[in-house]
Structures are given as structure tokens and as C-alpha cells.
Amino acid sequence: MTRRNIPREGEVRIPSGCAIAGIMDRSGARHDGGDILRSIALMHDRSNGLGGGFAAYGIYPDYADLYAFHIMYESREARAAAEAYLEHFYLCEKQERIPTEEHPAIKNPPDIWRYFMAPHPMRLAASGLDEAEYTMQHVFHINGKIEGAFVASSGKDMGVFKGVGYPEDIGAFYRIGDYRAWAWTAHGRFPTNTPGWWGGAHPFTLLNWSVVHNGEISSYDANRRYVEQFGYDCELQTDTEVITYLFDLLARRHGLSQQMAAHIMAAPSWREIDAMEPDRAAFETALRTVYASALVNGPFSIIVGSEEGLLALNDRLKLRALMVAEKGPMVYLASEQAAIQVVCPDAENVRSIEGGVPFVVQRDDVAAAKAGEAAENRAVRDWPLEHEVGVLPRKRREA
Amino acid sequence: MDATTNCVLPRYRVVRDEAACTGCAQCVRSCANGVHRLRKDPDRIVINSRACVNCQRCVVFCPELALTIRPWPQVGTGSSTWTAEAMADIAKQAQTGAVLLSSMGTPAPYPIYWDHLLLNASQVTNPSIDPLREPMETRVFLGSRPEILKINERERRVVEPLPPQLKLDVPIMFSAMSFGSISLNAQKALALAATELGTFFNVGEGGMHCDLEPFADHAFAQVASGRFGVDAHYLNTAAAIEIKIGQGAKPGIGGHLPGEKINSEVSRTRMIPEGSDAISPAPHHDIYSIEDLRQLIFSIKEATGYRKPVAVKIAAVHNAAAIASGMARTGADIIVVDGFRGGTGAAPKRIRDAVGIPVELALAAIDQRLRDEGIRSMVSLVASGSIRNSADVVRAIALGADACSIGSAALIAMGCHQCRDCSSGRCNWGIATQRAALTARLRPEEAAERVVNLVRAWTAEIQEMMGGMGINAVDSLRGNRLMLRGVGLNEKELDILGVKYAGE
Numbered sequence A: 001m002t003r004r005n006i007p008r009e010g011e012v013r014i015p016s017g018c019a020i021a022g023i024m025d026r027s028g029a030r031h032d033g034g035d036i037l038r039s040i041a042l043m044h045d046r047s048n049g050l051g052g053g054f055a056a057y058g059i060y061p062d063y064a065d066l067y068a069f070h071i072m073y074e075s076r077e078a079r080a081a082a083e084a085y086l087e088h089f090y091l092c093e094k095q096e097r098i099p100t101e102e103h104p105a106i107k108n109p110p111d112i113w114r115y116f117m118a119p120h121p122m123r124l125a126a127s128g129l130d131e132a133e134y135t136m137q138h139v140f141h142i143n144g145k146i147e148g149a150f151v152a153s154s155g156k157d158m159g160v161f162k163g164v165g166y167p168e169d170i171g172a173f174y175r176i177g178d179y180r181a182w183a184w185t186a187h188g189r190f191p192t193n194t195p196g197w198w199g200g201a202h203p204f205t206l207l208n209w210s211v212v213h214n215g216e217i218s219s220y221d222a223n224r225r226y227v228e229q230f231g232y233d234c235e236l237q238t239d240t241e242v243i244t245y246l247f248d249l250l251a252r253r254h255g256l257s258q259q260m261a262a263h264i265m266a267a268p269s270w271r272e273i274d275a276m277e278p279d280r281a282a283f284e285t286a287l288r289t290v291y292a293s294a295l296v297n298g299p300f301s302i303i304v305g306s307e308e309g310l311l312a313l314n315d316r317l318k319l320r321a322l323m324v325a326e327k328g329p330m331v332y333l334a335s336e337q338a339a340i341q342v343v344c345p346d347a348e349n350v351r352s353i354e355g356g357v358p359f360v361v362q363r364d365d366v367a368a369a370k371a372g373e374a375a376e377n378r379a380v381r382d383w384p385l386e387h388e389v390g391v392l393p394r395k396r397r398e399a
Numbered sequence B: 001m002d003a004t005t006n007c008v009l010p011r012y013r014v015v016r017d018e019a020a021c022t023g024c025a026q027c028v029r030s031c032a033n034g035v036h037r038l039r040k041d042p043d044r045i046v047i048n049s050r051a052c053v054n055c056q057r058c059v060v061f062c063p064e065l066a067l068t069i070r071p072w073p074q075v076g077t078g079s080s081t082w083t084a085e086a087m088a089d090i091a092k093q094a095q096t097g098a099v100l101l102s103s104m105g106t107p108a109p110y111p112i113y114w115d116h117l118l119l120n121a122s123q124v125t126n127p128s129i130d131p132l133r134e135p136m137e138t139r140v141f142l143g144s145r146p147e148i149l150k151i152n153e154r155e156r157r158v159v160e161p162l163p164p165q166l167k168l169d170v171p172i173m174f175s176a177m178s179f180g181s182i183s184l185n186a187q188k189a190l191a192l193a194a195t196e197l198g199t200f201f202n203v204g205e206g207g208m209h210c211d212l213e214p215f216a217d218h219a220f221a222q223v224a225s226g227r228f229g230v231d232a233h234y235l236n237t238a239a240a241i242e243i244k245i246g247q248g249a250k251p252g253i254g255g256h257l258p259g260e261k262i263n264s265e266v267s268r269t270r271m272i273p274e275g276s277d278a279i280s281p282a283p284h285h286d287i288y289s290i291e292d293l294r295q296l297i298f299s300i301k302e303a304t305g306y307r308k309p310v311a312v313k314i315a316a317v318h319n320a321a322a323i324a325s326g327m328a329r330t331g332a333d334i335i336v337v338d339g340f341r342g343g344t345g346a347a348p349k350r351i352r353d354a355v356g357i358p359v360e361l362a363l364a365a366i367d368q369r370l371r372d373e374g375i376r377s378m379v380s381l382v383a384s385g386s387i388r389n390s391a392d393v394v395r396a397i398a399l400g401a402d403a404c405s406i407g408s409a410a411l412i413a414m415g416c417h418q419c420r421d422c423s424s425g426r427c428n429w430g431i432a433t434q435r436a437a438l439t440a441r442l443r444p445e446e447a448a449e450r451v452v453n454l455v456r457a458w459t460a461e462i463q464e465m466m467g468g469m470g471i472n473a474v475d476s477l478r479g480n481r482l483m484l485r486g487v488g489l490n491e492k493e494l495d496i497l498g499v500k501y502a503g504e
């Protein structure tokens, strides 16, 4: 398909319905992409071949302390421009084409590369930003300013594999069976329009965040205009994008737990708050007052991936389906129960996620570390900047 | 013809259907302007149309529906420039040499942007929500907030308490209307209604009458340039304080209450001598710049122990966005922007009709500016001045307001018929008057019930509209401009309003 007459994501707002799934091993043990592929493939009818993708955590242990950028290019010029830009701001340890396999259903894929990089220490120090903020700014720059280049993911020890097609075909194209991850999420898309643009497929990511979403939020513009105040450019005009930024703002920048961030986004109703005992009601009232514009309204179900684990959330009225089941250290999430049972027939505790109640699965080591942390949030901007000074991060130098 | 010859034609002609009229003389008792007079011998009622202001009191109360008020039937000159009104204004000024006074919002045909903004509703991809089945939240809080809330997650408590907040169960308050400009009964009606509805009324710049103190939990105390009635007790009694810098109907000038309206009660409440004109200076003479405003805000906060939010009200003027952004940084907790179609008890006609800008544009520009500066979530924004119905409230919130204030609409609910003769002090509806015989016509409980009905009806409509958009909390409507589309607007207007054109 040549560059379209139809506007792509970011030029127009495109509602879509979807299938989502997630699989995680709490112990941190890694599994290949076979199960997530079968799980999302079962929900074939919930997508229409116009977008599919996967996020995987723990796939790059050899480069775990470097930012792994997955970038899609529509032209050679785009790649030249993006690489020149990255070279200026990052030190690149390794760069390569992401291995793919020809697939009859996958037409006209972009040129897809990955880079393992550390921020250029001098430029990072001069920026006055912390590493994450620095990286976020450069991702925004590439996506917004370099025509034909799109950063599909930019976290550490994680990556996103997505494109236009049914998710099972996209998975085969990227050979996701070859990767081993402790957490996988997947998305199959049913957009109401046909942008046919690889960058517009999901999961959407920023830094270590990845979000898969099913629904259409009615609070979109209220949420967008809230996060844009703080430098999050909503280029794609999608729900997933704004939800990702809300998590980044609340959990990373404001220092709240992911669970609290989700609680704010699906806050209890005033009716419920009025029935609480006064101290609790005052607490919930303060949250709703300060974060009124972070309330997400309308039908949605999301699975958020991060270095901590997975988080699933449904809207307050529970207008979208999302099931969960467990088996030993494994946790399975999917829009449909069958998509869980196909990969784990003897799954236990099969239930649906309650409306407005965040369902959090942390890796065991993360959960143990968190238990010892202070319960008070500390905003990122209140931390002293601790920049690595060497050419590569300390851990890599020692390795 | 000498200078005193009145060559202004009457505006209205009062027509009596003699066949229907039973001579009950209800109209005679209705009209404080003396339009209807009873003549003995032979028994009949004569009419002085010149004195009629078209308040429609006699029309509504005539049991036989025998009365109609028509425009004065004199044909115009045919000139679009020298309309009858333009010539009448000149004739009045030639006769008196005075500034023309008028009341209520401008009747001039400026664009009403509300009518060019259409609302969205969900279809297929996203369900609408039924407000009869699901909670549909209209509660909002007004006050300033930190950008980041410091909490203890384990203990579920706030580490740093929030600045004082006002809780509104509906996103609608009552605009400032002082005792003096309106009657105490009218104020009591608003106080009762605000208490019943879980919202706020505003005592205006004339101090707080002791009869209103029981409702002070739902009152804004206003501090205007005249400082009438302001003392520590006043500030500490109210729930919140509003510094009035300007009013939409008369930007750039202070309040004006003619001596005729200052009886002993008004004089005591305002702390000024009976019968003297109460003229507020155009500026606050201690605020010549933004840093002075900061001092006044903090003087008030000191005087009230930082327990009450301080609002600052400005008229919507050309540079409103920059001014509001400055206000947010001076410590104002609530920014109130009052559009130029807003009402007033008395204003120079030229100022009312020519100064200021529409609230829709000012509101949109202020909300966007505060967002560009990254401080919108830290202050509250209230819009007022020509909110006519629930759809206007929804539009204002979608443009970016936290809440709206209504003045004229609340008075109309009480009986006001927008005759725009408030400054004469002869309001036949008992609203804009201090004459005991007239104020007795307005019983606070009954008037309050009508106002409560109005706001309840609007709230139900707001809930219906929100439900249609798939939104169940007003928080998700605020600033949600994608829920609006423009019709009949040019690019620039769309740009300032921050909305797309219908069909986009």
C-alpha cells in the first residue's frame, strides 16, 4: 500500500474495538512467545487484520541496562535521519535489523531496527533531565519530527513487535517464538477505519511501559489536555497513548504506585466515597480532587506492562470484558476466557476483573523489594539527579 | 423646544382588551410605575404607556389576560444608521446631559457562541450511559490544588493536606448580587436555594445582612473596590471570599447603587450613610498591579486563617488569558471570568454594550493559556455571564470551566422579565427594589423553590447530555473539547475555542 489518502493515526482519531491478552510468570522465569500467540489467535474474530502486536519483558538480558529502541522506518532517508539523531544523543552498543520472516499475509512491512543504547553522558548531564525524561524527550522528537520513523518501543530489557495484520500473522512475521520473556502482552485490533500504518498498531509504549487496551474512552480529550500540560505530546490521538502517559505521569513522575495510579484513573464513585468512614473518605476525596482530570471514563479494559509486572484495569462500570486465571506462578489475562483455557486448560481461579479495581501482578522479587519501601510517594523531580559518568552504565563497564 | 422638552417617544404601548377587562384593577395594584390608573366617574382604567418598562407583571397577573405590551407603533425613519433607539439615546442625552444608565445584560445582537457549539453523543463504538440506572456525577470541588498529591499509600492518608476546597453538588452557583441592587428577599431566596442544592450564592459587594448569616456556609463574601460591609467578621462568616476586580457588564468601572435604594437596612449592611450614592471606585485603589493583587489575596487569607478559598473575578476583556494566568500565580484559588453579556443592576449603557468580550472566547483562551503554562489543574475556573440553560453549562465545562455561575437565569426563575429597568428601584417583581411594598411580593421560600426547580431540571438535563456522551462524571467533561463541534464559525473562532468544525 502506498502512502495513503486516508489519514493515519495522529491525523484523525480512530475508534476501535479489540482483543487483549497477557501472560506472566511471577517467578521471573522466561517463556517463549508460543502461548501468547495461541491465546490471542483464538480471539481472531475480535480483530480485523488491521493491527496486531506483542510486548515482551525480559527478552534482552544481555543488554538489560541499556535502552532497547525498536524503530520502524518507512524509507532509507528516515533511517538515516533517525540514526544521525540518535548518534548525537546516545552511545550505541549494538544495532541490527530485527529478524523477520516473510509471511503471505503481511504486506509491505517497514524496515525495522533495534538499538541498544546508553544516553550520551555529557549531553544527558547538560540536559538537566533524568535518564528516563531524557529518553522520553528523544522518543517524542523522533516520532513527532522525523517523517517516516516511529519508535515502537524504548524501554530496557523489553520490546514491542507490532504491525498491520492479524496478531497471529504479526507474531509469525516477527518470529516471536524465538524470544523468551517473563511477561507477554498481546493485542488484536478492530479499528473502525483503515489507517494501515504500522506505527499505529498496539501495544503502545513509552520507556518501560506498554499498554494494550480494548475500548473507547469518552474522557479522551479531558485526559489528553491534562497530560499535555506536562509535556506529553499526544501525537497519535489514541486512547492507549493517553492512558500510557497517565501511568507515566502518576507512577513514574509523581512517584505513586502503579496500583494507586490505576485507582486514580478508575476512582470510586462519590456515592461510595460518601459511605466510607471519614478519614478514608477524605483521602479518596483528595485523590479525586487533585487528579480529577486523570479519571478515565467510558468503556475500557487495559493490560499495562512494566518492569514490575502486569496490571489489569477495567472501567468503573465494567463495560468491557477481561478475564484472569492463575496456575502456579503463572497469571493469564484475556478478553475471553477461552483464550486462557486454550493455553492453560487447568487454570485455576478463573474470574473476571472487577470494574474499577486494579488487578496487579508483580514479579516476586519486585514485590519483595516494594514491601520494604517507604509508603509515601516521592516525586521524581524531588530526587537528586544521579547521572552515570562513564561512557557506558556502571554495570556494563564491570561486566 | 427648550432643553427640557421630552422628545423621546415611548417604547411600549400598553393595550387593554376592553371586552375582556372586568375592571378588577389588579393591574393598577401591579404596576409601581403608575401606568394603570383608576378613574372614578365614569369607572374606568386609563393607561400611561410612556411609563411602561415592559416588566410584564400586569400581563402575568391580569386574571382575564386582557393586557398585552406591544412595541410603540411609530414607524422608523427607514435608516439603518439612525434607528429609533439611536435617536432616542441622543434625545435623552440632549435633554439631560447625562451618562445613559441601563441594567441587565446587553440586548445588542452580538454573536452568542454557545449557539454555535454542538454537543456529541455516543453511537456504536462506545455506549451511552443511562442516568436513571447508573450514577451520573455532577459534584465538583473548587479551590487550588497541588500538582502532585503527597500521600501515604499504606495508611491511606494524605501527607500534606489540601488547600481549602468548596464542595458543589451541582456545577452551578449563583452570581454575585448585592443587597441594595436586589432585595433581601431575593438574596434569601438564593441563599435558601444554594443551601438546598448544595452549592453557593454570593452576597455581592454590599456586605452580608445578618439574616443571611445562617446560610453563610453556602455564601461567597465579596470584596470589591468600595469595600462596603467588609470587616473580619464578614470575611470569617462566609465559606469563601471573592475579590471583585471587574464585572462582565461593566468592565473597567465600579459598582453604582443610587441613593434611592439605600434605606436603613442597606445602609447598616453596607456600613454607609442612608440615602447616599454608593459608588465603588473603578479600580481597587490598593491594586494597581498584579503584585498588589497578591497582597490583597494574602491579607484576606491571613485574616481568615487560610481556611477559605479566595476567588478573583474579572470581566472578560481582551487580554483575559494573560491576566488570568497572572492571577493563578498570585495565589488566587478560583478564577471567575464574567462575560460581557452578563447582567448588572446598573451600568452606563455605552459600557455595557461596547466593552468586554464574549465569555465563551475568554473562557476558552484562559483555559488554554493555563494549560500552556501547565497550571490549569492547580486552580479552579468559573465562567459566568449569559449562561441561559443546561446546554450552555455543558458547553462551558467542555470548554474548560469547573463550574458556572448564573445570575439573570436565577432571577428570571424568580419572576424577573428582563425589562432592564433595575436601576430605577421600582422592580415590580420585588427583586431589584428596596420598596417594602414591592419586596413583599417576593416570598423567599417560594422564590427559592422556583430556583431549586430550575437548577434540578438543569442538572437532570446535564446528566442526560453527559450520559449521551458516555461520560458519568463531570470531571471527564471538563475541558473535553472533542465533545464540541462548531457550526457557523470561521477558522479563527474555531481556533480560539479549540474545537473542530461539525463533520470533522
Ligand code: SF4
Binding pocket: B014, B030, B031, B032, B033, B034, B035, B036, B051, B052, B053, B054, B055, B056, B057, B058, B059, B069, B428
Ligand atoms: S411597567 Fe410592568 S406592570 Fe407596569 S404596565 Fe408596564 S408591564 Fe405592566
Ligand code: SF4
Binding pocket: B055, B103, B104, B411, B415, B416, B417, B418, B419, B420, B421, B422, B423, B426, B427, B428, B429, B430, B431, B432
Ligand atoms: S430584576 Fe426587576 S427591574 Fe430588573 S430586569 Fe428583572 S424585572 Fe426588570
